[in-house]
Amino acid sequence: MSIVNRPLSPHLQVYKPQITSILSISHRATGLALSVGTLLLVWWLVAAASGEAAYLSVAGFVGSWFGLLLLFGWSVSLFYHLANGIRHLFWDMGYGFEIQTAYRSGYAVLIATVALTLIAWIAGLASWGMS
């Protein structure tokens, strides 16, 4: 096969990272992380269906520092993917394509992610303390 000397498009690394591009790839990254997280979800349900001993071993793992770290990562991913997913749905309907709007909605997604994560963990830890 002969090599055609076509001009190449600029490579990814020559572009300055922008919030739009960072948020775009983060949507994929969090989606993949959440896909892996479904393993824990199913493990937890299968354990609960198997009996008390299995349920308690999963609960013990989730309550360990490593389990809580995973859960924290998945909660951030979930809220980010949820908020940015809604942003995508607005684009699909044809809204929010102006540069300024895309930047603003991007920052709104980040703020929503932090706020929802904080609310969920405060509520979750309070609920855990009460049980």
Place this chain on the structure above:
Amino acid sequence: MSGSSEMRTPLKRVYGLGSAREGAHEWWSMRLTSVALIPLTLWFVIGVIGHAGADYESFTTWVASPVVSILLILTLAVTFHHVATGVKVVIEDYIHVEWVKIVCLVALKFGCLILAVAGIFSVLRIAFGG
């Protein structure tokens, strides 16, 4: 211009490459599952928060109540449909060795189906007191 309205070359036709006429279906199913997952995910997160550190008895009692069972099964079914469609696009975008791509796609489909069935069966078993 060749003067023909056919956009695909004869070679591409032989390979069967080009539009499979399924692109819009996947696009639409991604949007439908996304919209469905907004309320389902929020409901699920609130449910999990309410049962943080719950003992076996209170957790299974919660899962076994009819509305919770139904919503959990819906969440599982829609989630794995969404995962199967979403991760498929990522595999197609980044894996360019044909056989590796096909192995990954098959593993993804099988994996999603197995996990969905395992999750849904578990909910049913808790609900019907197996």
